[in-house]
Structure formats: C-alpha cells, structure tokens
Amino acid sequence: MEFQEIIALVFGILALLFVIKKLVLQFIRPGSDPKCEKCIESHNRFSRK
Amino acid sequence: MMNSNLQSHSKIFKIALLGNPNSGKTAIFNLLTKLRHKVSNYPGVTVEQKMGIVKLNNGRLAELLDLPGTYSLTPESLDEKIVAEEVTKWVHGIHRPDAIISVVDASNLSRNLYLTTQLTDLGIPVVMALNMMDLVKSGTVDHHQLSEKLGIHAAIPMSAKEKWGVNHLLDGLWKVLESPPPDCSFMIPLNIPAIVSTTLEPLTSIFKENFQYSPRLAVAQALRVITRNSALELYRKIIQTLPGLDDNLFEKLIDTRGEIIGQIESLNYSHRILEATLRYAMIDDMVKSIQPDNEKILKQVTRSEKADRILTHKWLGPAIFISIMYIIFHSVFTLATIPMDWIDESIHKIGDIILRTMGPGMLRDLLVDGVFGGVGAILVFLPQILILVFFLSMLEDSGYMARVAFLLDRFMTKVGLHGRSALPLISGYACAIPGIMASRTIDSWKERLITILILPLMSCSARLPVYSLLIGAFIPAKLLFGFISLQGFTLVTMYILGTVVAFILAWIFSKFIPIQGKSSFVMEMPPYRIPIMGSVFHQVFTRAKLFLKNAGQIILAISIVLWFIASFPSSPNSVNGNHVEDSYAGKIGKIIEPVIKPLGFDWKIGIGLVTSFAAREVMVSTLATLYSVDNGENSIVHLSSSLVKDINIHTGKQRYDVLFALSLMVFYVFAAQCMATFAIVKVETNSWKWPIFMICYMSMLAYGASFLVYQGGRLLGF
Numbered sequence: 001m002e003f004q005e006i007i008a009l010v011f012g013i014l015a016l017l018f019v020i021k022k023l024v025l026q027f028i029r030p031g032s033d034p035k036c037e038k039c040i041e042s043h044n045r046f047s048r049k
Numbered sequence: 050m051m052n053s054n055l056q057s058h059s060k061i062f063k064i065a066l067l068g069n070p071n072s073g074k075t076a077i078f079n080l081l082t083k084l085r086h087k088v089s090n091y092p093g094v095t096v097e098q099k100m101g102i103v104k105l106n107n108g109r110l111a112e113l114l115d116l117p118g119t120y121s122l123t124p125e126s127l128d129e130k131i132v133a134e135e136v137t138k139w140v141h142g143i144h145r146p147d148a149i150i151s152v153v154d155a156s157n158l159s160r161n162l163y164l165t166t167q168l169t170d171l172g173i174p175v176v177m178a179l180n181m182m183d184l185v186k187s188g189t190v191d192h193h194q195l196s197e198k199l200g201i202h203a204a205i206p207m208s209a210k211e212k213w214g215v216n217h218l219l220d221g222l223w224k225v226l227e228s229p230p231p232d233c234s235f236m237i238p239l240n241i242p243a244i245v246s247t248t249l250e251p252l253t254s255i256f257k258e259n260f261q262y263s264p265r266l267a268v269a270q271a272l273r274v275i276t277r278n279s280a281l282e283l284y285r286k287i288i289q290t291l292p293g294l295d296d297n298l299f300e301k302l303i304d305t306r307g308e309i310i311g312q313i314e315s316l317n318y319s320h321r322i323l324e325a326t327l328r329y330a331m332i333d334d335m336v337k338s339i340q341p342d343n344e345k346i347l348k349q350v351t352r353s354e355k356a357d358r359i360l361t362h363k364w365l366g367p368a369i370f371i372s373i374m375y376i377i378f379h380s381v382f383t384l385a386t387i388p389m390d391w392i393d394e395s396i397h398k399i400g401d402i403i404l405r406t407m408g409p410g411m412l413r414d415l416l417v418d419g420v421f422g423g424v425g426a427i428l429v430f431l432p433q434i435l436i437l438v439f440f441l442s443m444l445e446d447s448g449y450m451a452r453v454a455f456l457l458d459r460f461m462t463k464v465g466l467h468g469r470s471a472l473p474l475i476s477g478y479a480c481a482i483p484g485i486m487a488s489r490t491i492d493s494w495k496e497r498l499i500t501i502l503i504l505p506l507m508s509c510s511a512r513l514p515v516y517s518l519l520i521g522a523f524i525p526a527k528l529l530f531g532f533i534s535l536q537g538f539t540l541v542t543m544y545i546l547g548t549v550v551a552f553i554l555a556w557i558f559s560k561f562i563p564i565q566g567k568s569s570f571v572m573e574m575p576p577y578r579i580p581i582m583g584s585v586f587h588q589v590f591t592r593a594k595l596f597l598k599n600a601g602q603i604i605l606a607i608s609i610v611l612w613f614i615a616s617f618p619s620s621p622n623s624v625n626g627n628h629v630e631d632s633y634a635g636k637i638g639k640i641i642e643p644v645i646k647p648l649g650f651d652w653k654i655g656i657g658l659v660t661s662f663a664a665r666e667v668m669v670s671t672l673a674t675l676y677s678v679d680n681g682e683n684s685i686v687h688l689s690s691s692l693v694k695d696i697n698i699h700t701g702k703q704r705y706d707v708l709f710a711l712s713l714m715v716f717y718v719f720a721a722q723c724m725a726t727f728a729i730v731k732v733e734t735n736s737w738k739w740p741i742f743m744i745c746y747m748s749m750l751a752y753g754a755s756f757l758v759y760q761g762g763r764l765l766g767f
Contacts, residue, residue, distance in 0.1 A: 002410060002411070003410075003412075004408075004410030004411050004412035004413065005410065005411045005412070007412050008410075008411040008412045008415045011412075011415065011609055012415075012609055012610065012612075012613045014606075015605070015606040015607075015609035015610050016606075016610050018602070018603075018606040019603070019606045019607060019610055019663070022602075022603055022606075022663070023663075023724075
C-alpha cells in the first residue's frame, strides 16, 4: 500500500467515526449539538409538568 | 479569628441582576463580566439564566447571575416564571444572593420602579443601576433622593451604551457586600387601606407563621398571591421541598386565598390589580418628587413616537415591512457576488497548488475532490449568510422588530399565533434553533407550540446555499419589468412561499390542537436607536464562526466519507468515465431514485437528500464532491456549470432543467432535514410527539409540493 493511500484511509476512517458519533449523539444527547448547547440546561428549567 | 477572616475573604459573593425587559440588563452584565452575550433593542432577548464572574473594585471575585427581564415578580410568561421561581427560592434561603442589582431604565422611571419596589420587600440588599442616563437630561433624576425614598443602598446613574458609571456601580456593590445592612425588614411603604390590611391578615399570618417572613414581605406576598394563581402555584413546589412544613399547607393557602378574594371584591377592589394600584400610587408620588419634570416628559412626543406614526400605520406599516424584507433578501443575492467570486477563486487556486505540488495518488484526489471540492463549494456561500444575519441584527438592534410584532399581532392572532411570535419567526430566517428558544416569551402554551411547529418552514440560512446554487445555475440573469432581477425575485419567492404556508398551517393547527389558551399582547415599544455596530458585528462574527465550525467538522467529514463511497469500487471500464454511478454512492442513490423520480430528482440528488440530514447545506458539498470525483481532469469543478452541462448518458438529454431546480427548491422550503432542530423541539416541548409530528407533516408537505411543481410543470409543457 502506498503512503498516500494509508493517509487517505486514516482520514476516511476518522471522518466516518466522526459522522457516526455526531449522528448517535444527536439522538441520545440532543444538547450536544453546538447549535443548541444550552438545550439540556434549558430543558431542566422549561420542562412542562 | 484568623480562620474566620480567611473564610470570609475566600467567600465568593453572589449577585443577581434583575430588571425590566429591554432595560439594558445584558449590556450591564457584559460590561461587568467582560462577556459578550447577545444584546438587542427588543424586549425579551434573555430567555434563560446566565452566569458570569465579576471582579469587584478591590480585586475580590463575585458570581453574577443574569435573569430574564421581567416587569414584576408575578409570573405571566415562561421567562417571567423563571425569575419568580428563583426569587421565591431566595426568600427561603435557597441560592440566596448577597445583593441584587436592580437595573432601571432612567428614561421610563415609573414603570421600571415597580419591580424595584417588589425587590426591596425581599430583605436582600438592593443596588440600583440607573441605566440609560444618556437618554435623560442631566439633573432631571435626583438619584440620592430616589435611593433614600426606596430604602435601597444606592442608586447609581450610568449608561451601559456609553460605558460610563460601571466603576461607581462596582463601588456601590462592594460597600453593600462588605458591610451588609443588619436589617432590611422596614415597614412596607405601600399605603394600604386599613380595611384591606385587615382582610389580608389571614394570608399574611400564614406567611409569617409558617415561612417566617418579615411583616413587610408577608404583606407583599399576600398581595401577589391574590393577584394571580401563578403566584400561588410557586408555593406548591416550595412546600414540597422545604422540610418541616405541613403537607396540607398548600390547600390551606388555596382556601384562604379564595376567601380573601371574595371579601376584597365585596369591598369594591379588584384583586387582580390591587397590588399594581397600590404600588403605582406610591411610585407616582415618589417620581413627582424626584423628577418634577416627569409630567412634561410624558407629554412630549418623542422622535420614536413620530416615526411610529408612519412605521406602525395601518396600511403604510405593513407595506414598509414587506419592502424592507424584500430589499434584505434581494441584497443578499446581489451584494454577495464579489466576495463569493473571491472565495471561489481562492479555493480553486489552493486546489491548483495541491495538484501541482503533490504527486498523483489517493490522498491528492481526496484533498482536491473531497476536501476542497466539497467543503470549498459550501464556503463560497458564507458572504450571503453573513449579509442576511447583518441585516436582521441591524433591524433587531434598531428597535424596529418590536414594531413588527405590534404590526403583525392582529394578523398573527387570526391564524392562531401571537404578536410575540414575530421575532422568533423572523429569527428563523437565520436559524430555526434560536427562534424556537426565543418563543419562550409567548405566554400561552398553545400559541408557543404552534410557533415552534411552523418555525422550520421559515427558510433558514442553511437553505440559502441550495437556493443560490440552483438559481445561479438555472434561472436566467434577466430583469423583470426592467428593474426587478429575476434571480433575486426567485429567491424572495422561496422565502415568501415558506412564510405563507407557515401561516396557513398555523391556522390549521390552531383548529386541531386541543389545548386551550390565549394570551393578551402587551409589549413595550423601545425607542428607535442607531444600531450598536459592535453588537451587530459580534452577531455576524458568531454566525460566521458557527458556519465555519460546521464546515470544518461535519461537512468536511461527510465530504471525505462521500469521496470514498463515490470513488470505490473503481471501475476503469465505466461508460464515458461516469464511474460514480457504479460506485457505492451511486448504488445508494439508485435505491432512492424510484421514490424521488416523480419529483424530477435522480440518484445524485438522492444522495444529496440523504447527506442533507446532517445539515441542509451539505447538499451543495455532496453534489460538488460527486461532480469532482466524476470529473476525469483532476481539478475542482465549477458546480453550477457542471449541473447545467450534465448530460444523462442513458437518454442523451440535459439531466437538470429549470423545472427540476424549482422542484428541488420547493422541496427544500418544506423538507424536514435539520436534526438539530428536531432535537431542540424535543427538548422545548419535553415530548417526542411534537418533533415526530413535525417530521411527518413537513416531509409530506415537501413531497406533495415538489410533486405538484414538477408534474404540474410537465403537464403545462415546461
């Protein structure tokens, strides 16, 4: 395997892991998205009883 | 002794910041903490608690808590409930601050002092920040007399906008923190008729005996509890939380309240406005003595009021609003051309440098086609997004948004929304998430829920790259009636389409959502002002940072993954070099194709629709990566010309046309694609029901509308 192929594959695996992590986190921890970093905090205060 | 001194020196003081909406609270918070939270000339920008650290003048540190703006401690809306709950906790020793900074708008003393007088009842030292003194003629407010009459520890004239008076405020704070007054329980200065006092006695006794309130606080709480049921509800949790309280105490409070309300009404007093009547009588007397020119000031017609005669006029107001929005969206398309070309050229130059300097291989192809081809295609649209955010921030900071809320209230009410829905909906043009959070200022749950449900239909800035790409590629750059750009008009039409359908759906939802509840519209009209450019550019900078972070993380990662699945398995024998069609990505696209074919979309668009679930703008980087991989020349492609020139090898015809572009744009107006939005809807509604409902209705709407456009267009011969 060539040097370029090894580096490209490492990038590919890292990118794939990052996408999977993002997708999983989106569902199990909604507040982890940078766009709604206050979600969890506000959720605790605004929960409708 | 030494030990106790050390302990007291290491104590971190707690300070709470309270004030009316739009009194400049967050601006003072930013000045004190050196933080950069969003400030705006619109009531209700702070919808949640914020914490910061203040360095006092002697070097000691203190925690500063910024609470949402509120007109009183009687909760009406959700953000006011946060304040009322927090203050009730303080009264019972939970997270009690060492001092309160009461922020008062000096140009509107009477209304702002209402909350301050309520705060003075709590027994916590109060320092008043007499803000916006730059709007008041010098010498018109006697702040020494004001602090004396209110029984507070200092009233500090200042201007957060002009950044003066902050050091005096810190001095005043330190004096109070260093030597707190021994007793704040002086008698209530309200002039309560004796008969009312006697009637309130059973309630005041409960507060004194069970909660150990001072006489002043007991009377104040009795008045508040009879005003609104929401004030009584605060005690339900307190009674459950505090140890040693009788479980039946809440029922006793309910019964006593009911009896007293009956007696108060029989005395010809209205229990709902009793506290307000008594407090305003006291405040009016006070203001007369400390601000003799108050009557004259009230009678003066300000420049803002003169402007409002035009800008909130029954007919002129809406016409001006529509024109402003049209100019904004049109400018987004036209003003951004030069910086967009510049970014595009830079990305191509970097791609060329990589091609020249690196030897051929997989990494070079990944960098050129996947990284710079994919991410670069999306970076081109940054200027458009920033121009849109710049204009929206300017409008908000000028005070115009409050007028928009007022203008739209009547219409909003007819479709089941609320005047306060206006700002969240307009914020949705930048991003749905802050818009959904801003909907907390709407009192009624039903109106708030409907606002949340329709908000993703307002075209957010992430859709802008998709619209711009398709318009630039397929809509001719010609003028309508000699002066309206057809491309700009198409863009505005997409925004209008989303907005109009959102209102229609709001009306339908209001008929079918069974929750009852309507709130009245009371909103302060802040004076117009020249936007603070520092604040406007800060918002633009924040949006740019978020966009680049997104591009550098999820869009980059998706582009890399996509490059791999579009490049393998490599098939050197593929027809005309179109090997993407035979790749894994092509196969995935082919599986989706039959479902989306009636909309005019093919497998390439199918792949884009899948990747768009991470972020809408990923559609652009996906297409860019696919075309770059497909391009045998080893260079970054010009996406819009690639789309136009793409020939279907099976039919020999142009793959995409105007009708396809319109169909895809309409699909993007309505489609449920942003996962982050659904996450926040789940959080804000505390249920899976509403985000699932939202995904279902938006998906059906997108498919149906796109189908109508494409098939309808084909039937008409386009």
